[in-house]
Amino acid sequence: MLRPALFLLSSSTLIVIVGFPVLAILLFAIFPHINELSLAAPLSALLPNLANEKLIEATFNSLRLALSVTLVAAIIAVPLAYMRARFPDRLGKICDAMFLIPFLIPPYIGSLAWMQLLQRNGFVEQILGFNLNTFLYSFSGMVTVMALHLFPLIYFTTASVFSVIGRKYGDVAKVFGGHTITVFWQINFPMALPALLSSGLIVFILTIEEFGTPEILGARFGFPVIVTSIHEKFSDWPIDLPGASVLSLILIIIAFVAYQGHQRLSKRFQTTIDNQSVEAKHPPLSPWAMVGVVVVFGGLFGIAVGLPLLTIAISSFMDTLSGGLAWDNLSLRTLRELFILDGDGWAAIMTSLTLAAFAAIFTVMIATVVVFTVVRLRIKGTGFLDFLSILPNSIPGMAVAVGLILTWNQSFWVVTPYNTPFILLLAYLCLMLPYPIRMISTALKQLPQSLDDAAYISGANDLTVILKILVPLLWPISLASGFIVFAISTRELVSSIMLAPPGVETVAVYVFHQFDQGSVNSGMAMSLVTIIISGGLLALGQRLKGAMK
């Protein structure tokens, strides 16, 4: 029978990919000798670690950082979103497209660009004669850099809510005589609050999970967070596995709680607001308002996107970094070096592209089977599958890496992917799975059950229903999700750094190492290539996804 086979296939795949790493972290945190297959000395690692001052400091720092970034991102995003909801359609779309671009720059590359720009003897100092070194390497500096990268998440969610509210309930409120300010505080704000909080929680989670920026900026002014502390546990000898698992557990718990909150809030928002019906046409803006828009949106775009991108591009075209910003220092040498076929740069590009391609193909295949099993086959146990399939949403990349190390770096396995590129593939599969799962399951849930039922009654079996009905209807969205997985995989940093076997570099690892060794401009050149590849594919994936609707 196909149904039990599908169920077995999807549950065993999910258990290996998602269940093992999470379970390993839990077990190691509680039983530090579990790898010797012994339950001896339970909690002997957990309790001392929890009392450890460094751990407390790192946890506190992580929370403080994530809260501040969320707050600053919201302060930037909400006024913009409120303005955006009043724009005529075309202008609004241009603004939206502009604020998609920060996502195309991986956060660690953004941070490296800010360093290059603001630090002592950076581009700003070379042009303007002063630097912002002290600000950049401070708590406020780091919060600003991260908030500038993440605010679009809040902007998009709240802008769409404001426009729905504005169109429907705002008009209703005005009909009953409310003033603009009253309408904002009585209608718009309370109704947008769940969406604001729910997107804020996503920013919170992404900040908690982020490795690159705290490692690049935070390390220089002594600001350890949970993720960087875990990295330290693995880089300093002796490696502290139980310590790392306790930290990972804290990380997972914070992210999990925040993610649950996000889920609740976004569900609540969807149920409280009924579907928008009428689309009000907004009148064109007055010339003065237009100037204001250009200044505010353009200015922010210039700072959040333009400056880092320009820095990356200029650095890539510099012959030597010490040569500084001078016309005679421009050359294609650095970029060209990446494409020398036996060079490290080219090898890193090929590794990343291969891994990304396999990650895309496999995640889409797994997601298709899992989604069909969870959404359409109503057998017992699919609730557990559903839980496993979206669990990676709330598991930070660092925790996945730790979990994979704890799982596979054990002597009892006869064969293990550890220390081979397959461990990277496993990590990518776990991290990327939620993207195709979410996209395909949304699409499948929108297909009425009657499409399947009609086929069954017409004499089709499960396999025919999948092949003749569901696959033809779902392949475009699957393809789109594959592109998105591919794009995000090509820039993945944290699990790659933790898991790459000796002699294997992905693009992100290459960039990181180049900076460590001081070859800033060759790191920047690789960043430029990454942004172009992953950015182009992300844009393509989004476009495909949009074309589906």
Added chain:
Amino acid sequence: MSILSLHNISKSFGDEVVLNNISLDVAAGSFITLLGPSGCGKTTLLRIIAGLERPDLGEIHAKKMTFVNVARNVFLPPQKRKLGFVFQDYGLWPHMTVAENVAFPLKMAKASPQDVKKRVGEVLDAVRLAQHADKLPEKLSGGQKQRVSIARALAAKPDLILFDEPLSNLDANLREDLGRDIQVLSKQLGLTCINVTHDRREAQILSDQIALMKDGVIHQLGQPHDLFRNPRDVWAARFLDVGNILPVGIIQIDVPEHFVMVPRKAFRLVEADQGLSATATNCMFIEDRFEVTADLQGHEVKLFSNQPIGQEQSIGLKVDLADILPLSHGAC
């Protein structure tokens, strides 16, 4: 001869009993409607007949095969039951043309390409959609989509066709037209059909037999005229909206029942000082006469009138005793 018989079908979802020991015989060539309010179990019963849902208890036998026998652990999956099904939301596959949609059951039955082509042509002719064969469903109107769905259900010449509220997604005028078309088609082709609906009018148009369902049991079974003229109790009379339900005392007749059903047409308007005195509260012109709402000793009643009646006007009512029906309270 019965083409389908249900014995003691029961089904619960969790603690909620949806179907409670239902037995029903469906005669060949008949059109039977399961009529009832939402939550009465009618849709679940239809899905159990189709094999889309499994009963907890009971048996279903078709002409040549056993669909379900829970006690013997027999369950025939829907693809083997050789039925037609018309869905409320049409259930047309958006990536296939009209002809491909209709051809699907034939291809599943491994008909030869010539036979498929011929039969698709026949059924599309029967639902008057031959000229739309190569269109995608999205290009069709709601009524046309439902005709395609019907054509698909007819295609493989099933013994039995199931309809799940086939008219409820259509607007009022279309509903009437398509309903009559389905009725004519089913008689022409000698189809056996089971239909599910909460709409009295749809049930009246389509059915030879109506099974009125309430709380998971068949409350009353009969031909439409019988059911609507002789509702079993207060609940049935209310749901079927057959007339005014009043305490027996108001009409002053001597029957053991507590309630009496007075059809709208059984009230005759007389001078205000004659008959039962009432006060008109509303009056509107519907179809070809006025429908008057009046207050009769604290009870709202509806009746027909040829002349408009002013609001708050005192009226007298005579009751045509031949038309009234004493009602037991039932489980209401």
